[in-house]
Amino acid sequence: MPLKEPQSMDECVYMTNRTIGENGSVRCWVFREKCTCGKGSMGKPVDEKTGKVKTRAKEYACSECGRSVEKDVYEDSLTANVSYTCDKCGNSGELQLPFKRKKVKRFDEEKGKNETVDALMFECGKCKEKIYVTRKMK
DSSP: OOOOOOSSGGGEEEEEEEEETTTEEEEEEEEOOBOTTSSSBEEOOBOTTTOOBOTTOSEEEETTTOOEEEHHHHHHTOEEEEEEEOTTTOOEEEEEEEOOOEEEEEEETTTTEEEEEEEEEEEOTTTOOEEEEEOOOO
C-alpha cells in the first residue's frame, strides 16, 4: 500500500527531502495528529500579538480547543513516513517508523572528526544498509 503524500506543509509537523551519497535519496514526512476533541489538529502555539507560530515552543497546542501536550511526549507518539532510494544497492522503498530520533556517531567531513547527532535510523529493505535522516545542524 503506497504512503499518503502531504498536500501542503500545513499538514506536517516535519518534512525533509535529502540526497544521501552519490545516488541515494530520502524523503521523510510526519503528519500532524488530530486532537482528542476531534475538531482541530495539534501544532505549535501561535503568538496572539503577531499571529506567527512560536517555533521554539516546548509544547504543542490544539488550534480549536487549546489543549496542550509537552513537545517530547507528542513527538514520540508520531509516525514518520519514509520514501527512499538506497545509495549502496539502488533499491527504492517506502516504510513507516516511529518518529523517535536516536543519538548516532558519524564522521563530519568539514570538521574532520566524529560527532554525535540525532537521527532517524532505518535499514534498506534489500541490502540492510543503515540509512540515517539526521537533524539539520547549523
